[in-house]
Amino acid sequence: MSTNIDRRSFLRLVSACPALALVSGSYPTGVGRALVGSDGHLDNIPIVLSGEFGYEQKVIRDLPAEMTIDARDASFIVANSRNPDPNALVGCDVGWLPVNRYPLVIRNCPGVHFIGGRFGGEVPLATDWRDTYCNSAALLVRDGTSRATVEGVRARRCWDGIRLADGADGFHLKGCWLSEIRDDAVENDYLLNGVIEDCLFDGCFAGVSLDPASNDRDGREKVVTIDQSLVRMNSYIAKGELTHQAPIKAADAAPKLRIRKSIFALSSANMRGFPRLKRTWKRMIESGGNAILWLPDEPLPPDLPLPPSGFVLLKGAKARDYWDAARRRWVLAHPDVPRFSDDEA
Known part of the structure; x- marks a missing residue:
């Protein structure tokens, strides 16, 4: 050893x-x-992570600037609940199961380039959001890791997918495939500058979070760019209802938004987050070549806030066909992203 x-x-x-x-x-x-x-x-050559790390947390810290971490042959387990069925009586902090809430943490590695990594989640998907909320993320980038590039990550069945915390300004997410995400595909609640490029977020409760909640943060002079990315919402139980949040959870203090050549697909006629959608469009400073898809057959809610410009709107079967084709193109175009055994080739 x-x-x-x-x-x-x-x-x-x-x-x-x-x-x-x-x-x-x-x-x-x-x-x-x-x-x-x-x-x-x-x-300045790649540092390599390889093999099955299971429930072992890996913390990478204090690297020299501009280092590359190659994790294309590394696999991690994400587990946030100590029991398989958290509920109001027995929450996710009670039980016998192993947990690994932050399987990979990168700290104080300015300019790091992280490539690959397969994160298999064991986060309960059929339980209520409130009872399942033991905070967790597949990849956590924080504490002086500015200008980080995260490329080609594959993660599914996680709480949050990728979380950017204090000190991770100027991030760049590229070619990442996140699916079945129980909360935020990307959490940027520190309201940092960043770019989300050519990513597939397929089946998340919330897409990109830009909400500091009760914290006194102000990102109104920052900019987040979402470019050539696909975001499909999926319904999960939250406060007793089957629903999902908005593709972007924007607060009044959220960064400005550039949204280009991207697709937002809404799955639930009972979706929440209309005020967040309204704030999203208010924070948008550039928009073009985008699509917003209403996947249900139910009529579009009359009070659903729609973008002022830069989006086409498709509904029902046409929207579902459009999503399926776009998703398939993305998967075929990214053969180097790590796969699970039941993923498409």
Whole structure:
């Protein structure tokens, strides 16, 4: 079994013994292996995570700027509930099951490029949102990890998919496939600048969260760009109703929005979040080439806030066909994104 050592001790060891260029173990915490030059500096080559990590949390921290982490051959389990059926009497914090609420955490790694990673969730999908709310995210980026690029992540059946926390300004999510997300596909409640490009969020309770809740945060001078991305909402039980939230959970203090060549698909005639949709359109400063799809056969609710411009509206069977074709094109165009055994090739 390898022994973890801190970064300074590791570099002193390698400086004293240049033959230790390829090292197994942790550099820093949670990294599978790292290549270090004879001058004691970490070369800017990929750090590799591989294998089945199961319920083990991996924390990667304090990397030099602009490092690459290749996790295309790594798998993680996301589990937020200690029992399989959280309810009002026995919540998700009570039980015997193992939990791994934050399987991968990246801290203080400015300019990091994280590639791949397969996150299989065990978050209950058929229980009420309130009873299942033991906070969790497949990938958490925080604490000085500015300008992070997260590319090609595959995650499903999670609470939140990707969470950007304090210090993760200037993020770039690219080519990520998230499905069956019980809460937010992307949580950006710190109201950070960022880009969501060429992503597929397929079946989420909420799409992109830009809501600081009761926290005193103001992102009105920031900008979030959503470009060439597909977001399909899915209904789950929340406060006793089968429903979903808005594709973008925007608050009055949310960043400005650029939405280009993207698709928002609404699945429930009983959907919530009309005020959030209204705020989304209010925060939009650029829009073009988009589609909003009303998937149910029920009539469009007369009070559903629609975008002022830059979107086409399709309903019913035409909307479902449009989504199916767009989703299929995306999946076929991204063969390098990790797959689960029952995913399409």
